[in-house]
Amino acid sequence: MAALIELRGVSKSFRLGAQEVPILRGIDLSIAEGEFVAIAGASGSGKTTLLEILGAISRPSSGCYLFDGTPLEGCDDDALADLRAERIGFVFQTFNLMPRMSAVRNAALPLLYGGVARGERERRARALLERLGLAHRLAHRPNQLSGGECQRVAIARALVNEPRLLLADEPTGNLDERTGREILAIFRELHREGRTLVIVTHSAQVAAAAGRVVRIRDGRVEADGAGPARSSGPQAAPAHSGRAGA
């Protein structure tokens, strides 16, 4: 299976005053199309920074990132924005919906930046929200929705541009257990459909749902292998091409 994502010796550091603080240290990671990968690790281990790099919202300080075979280091800011608009979807822990927009308009947001016409934007967002069980909430604003409904709107927003890669940062972190299970079921279903999912999580339950778990510690890949439980999707076998970094 061809790698959708390939990181080669990726490091990331931030400058704190005169000091250079390393966050990621020489990460090598390959994720194939259709994989469901959980990135786990303690707070401060660098997993969110890794997600930022995977989502093309942050650039590595060194190393190489290839998305679908194309190196991204030569891409300018607009090209990365277009990549996010067309090929990457994000789901956030705190949903991050636009408070003054209806569920439909929230879900349609990436299509706006993809240059899709208004009618088509709304049609596609509506269809996804209906599929996610929000047919009765289309015109509601985030403050009129429950946490689970908000996260489903956020998932619809992440999926509306039919991305090659879906990234989620603690997607069940702000939800109660039952709602968290519902959201996880949606991710499992998306995986069965062949989507590539990368989820940053603390939750053993979420990690268990993934076919592969990448553990990060002190900015390095500590372990990379099959999760405690396998998904039954088509890409259930671990595409174990990643290995611990230096």
Next chain:
Amino acid sequence: MRSPRAWRRLVRLLPQLAGDGLAQLRAGWRSQALTLVGILWGAASVVLLLSLGSGFNDFLDMSFEKTGLRWTHVDNAYTSSERGGRRPGRRIRFDLDDLERLRAGVPSASLVAAEALSRVSVETPRRTRATVVSAASAELRTIQNHRASRGRYFDAEDERERRRVAVLGPNLAEIFFGEDDPIGRTLQVGGEPFEVIGVLARKGWHLITFMDIFDNMVFLPLEVGLHALGRGKEVGHFFFEPRRLDDETALRGEVFAALAPFHHLAEDDEQALRLMSVPEVAGPTRNIFFALQVLLGVVGTVTLAMAGMGVANLMIAIANERRMELAVRRTCGARRADLILQLLVETLVVVLAGGAAGVAVGLGAVGALNALPLPEEFPPPQLLPSVVATTFGVLVGVGLAAGVVPARVAARVDPATALRVT
């Protein structure tokens, strides 16, 4: 150069951003009320001040139109140098012979008229009133734009036939004859009877005399008028309608050459004749009025620009408050330029919303001032479509200027902010 795809993207983006801006305004108008009032006040000031300036300008045009736009006037004065044994300080007195000399000797003028003004007692069987009476050549009707609202103004034939006819200023016609038709009625000037043949159209207050003198005068043909005023052949001044406005010097030279030998004027004693031309007076006056209009426009624009600074502050605060939203938009594919555009559009929405209300208030104020019984010498503000267009132009300029800094704040937002739990 943008590609067709980029243009299509922009066209699809703009209405949505404008809609978002309106939604933002609707949701937050209470907290933005003070800023909106600032813009409203600024826009209303621009409309009112530009309308006042335009009214001043219009008033100037109308004022000169009322009394004629082109004429040159020659008044008698005193000699300032010695000539042929005559001492300086001698008063020059014009008469009917001078009129003929000027008609023959000033080819630069297409029309020449003489006039004598005296304040005398005018009587009708019902009333007597002391007022200014003009005895003038019929040509003065054309030179000074006199139009009759009733009857007619006297003409060259009336002058030739020495008809005792009179034209009344409209105020005087009302004083003497009230609601009755004055045409055909008789009045006595200097004890001599004159038949009223016309009433002058109202001229009102004007800039030549700073009063509404024409509306309160009696106009008589020159020679019969001079007789009634007891002036003999003596006239007070002459009017010239120049053939060309750009050759005032030639006209002055011809007037001096025609009169100097007969009044024993030294060759360099041009002060003995006081010449004044309307274009000469109107030019600087117009400049003053134009400067006033520019000043009013600048005052209005500065007011609006200060309100624009308030908007800029507000939008910077909004952009900072909405860092998370802007970061999420970036993760959804918004380019930096899209966020800049978004903040500019939102700023424009705020400015144009407040500005539209301000224009409405300004229009109301202009309407109210026009409805008030203002004194005649106070030019009412004049509302022109160009004033509204200029105001909206200024508003767009202020909106764009006010949006620049907030847009830069928005463009700096790191999309990774969206992943930081706050």
